[in-house]
Amino acid sequence: MRLTVLGCYAATPRTLTNPTSQVLEINNHIVLIDCGEGTQVELRRHKIKFSRINHIFISHLHGDHFFGLPGFISTMRLLGREKELHVYGPKGIKEAITLLLKLGDSWTNYPLLFHELSSKESELVFEDEKISVTTIPLDHRVYTNGFLFSEKIGKRKLNIDAAEAYGIDKAYYHNIKNGKNITLDNGKVVDNKELTFDPPAPKSYAFCSDTIYDESLAAKIKDIDILYHEATFLESEADLATKTKHATAKQAAKVAKDANVKTLVLGHYSTRYKSIELFKEEASTVFPNVLLADDGKTFDF
Numbered sequence: 001m002r003l004t005v006l007g008c009y010a011a012t013p014r015t016l017t018n019p020t021s022q023v024l025e026i027n028n029h030i031v032l033i034d035c036g037e038g039t040q041v042e043l044r045r046h047k048i049k050f051s052r053i054n055h056i057f058i059s060h061l062h063g064d065h066f067f068g069l070p071g072f073i074s075t076m077r078l079l080g081r082e083k084e085l086h087v088y089g090p091k092g093i094k095e096a097i098t099l100l101l102k103l104g105d106s107w108t109n110y111p112l113l114f115h116e117l118s119s120k121e122s123e124l125v126f127e128d129e130k131i132s133v134t135t136i137p138l139d140h141r142v143y144t145n146g147f148l149f150s151e152k153i154g155k156r157k158l159n160i161d162a163a164e165a166y167g168i169d170k171a172y173y174h175n176i177k178n179g180k181n182i183t184l185d186n187g188k189v190v191d192n193k194e195l196t197f198d199p200p201a202p203k204s205y206a207f208c209s210d211t212i213y214d215e216s217l218a219a220k221i222k223d224i225d226i227l228y229h230e231a232t233f234l235e236s237e238a239d240l241a242t243k244t245k246h247a248t249a250k251q252a253a254k255v256a257k258d259a260n261v262k263t264l265v266l267g268h269y270s271t272r273y274k275s276i277e278l279f280k281e282e283a284s285t286v287f288p289n290v291l292l293a294d295d296g297k298t299f300d301f
Helices: 039-045 069-078 093-103 160-165 170-177 235-244 249-259 277-283
Strands: 002-007 021-026 029-035 055-057 085-090 112-117 124-127 131-138 144-151 204-208 226-230 263-267 290-292 298-300
Touching: 002 039, 021 039, 021 144, 021 204, 029 069, 039 069, 069 085, 069 093, 085 093, 085 124, 085 144, 093 112, 131 204, 160 170, 226 249, 235 249, 249 263, 249 277, 263 277, 277 290
Parallel strands: 029 055, 055 085, 085 112, 204 226, 226 263, 263 290
Antiparallel strands: 002 021, 002 298, 021 029, 124 131, 131 144, 144 204
8 A cells, every 4th residue: 555645734835845645556556635725736747657547536625635636637537537537526626627617618538527525424425346435524614524445355375285185176275265175186175365375464544634633533544553633733723723623733743642643643743734744753652653745755564
């Protein structure tokens, strides 16, 4: 599982920082999470192929999280895209995007499918044989969701040495990979677990931005591998965090601790601070395994 941070700063683009956007590569899927201004440029900078992105997840309709989306959709048209593009986001996102396409007389020549969200309860929004994506209702100034990306347990891997030791013909390898036991010529049944290796443990990633500190959030992301949680402010500005419905680094760490996650990634920093290291220092007083997102940073989990 790889996370590429295209932008992770709050509010407005600057010469050296971008608003929120990131690419998650999970189990052969490449998804775009939020699409602030500058997303296209950063995708090119990191040599991520536009055509491999088939699903876009937008947390909320504040500009620093989706103003890059109309341009991205239009560029895909210019690049000759033909396959479907799915956009998941709050109710209203279809109206916003299609109005711009209408005014510019630039309808896509590929299927553009919107999945508008309005539920305040967690819901499954995408699923296939490899991953599932569920919403994480958040508390912000407008309707907002985080997203939980979960791998499904993969198939067991063939242990060729074990199969050969039992003298099993290669013609049965396909059945073994599909989880079947094997009956030998002497009538002995060999359990599938003796002939295969356990698949890799499925990974999970939760994206939570933007939100006020919410104690109930931990229960929704219990025991996941990676939590990306906004940390717009430090505790010295906790009152401002409450007023604007954002969180502090310390509060993000409390969520990570209560949820028993393995790793916390901080982001969505206010640019008022001299160094983002301050966020890690504050969060580390509560939760030990803290990483700092930054524009252009890639994490391999």
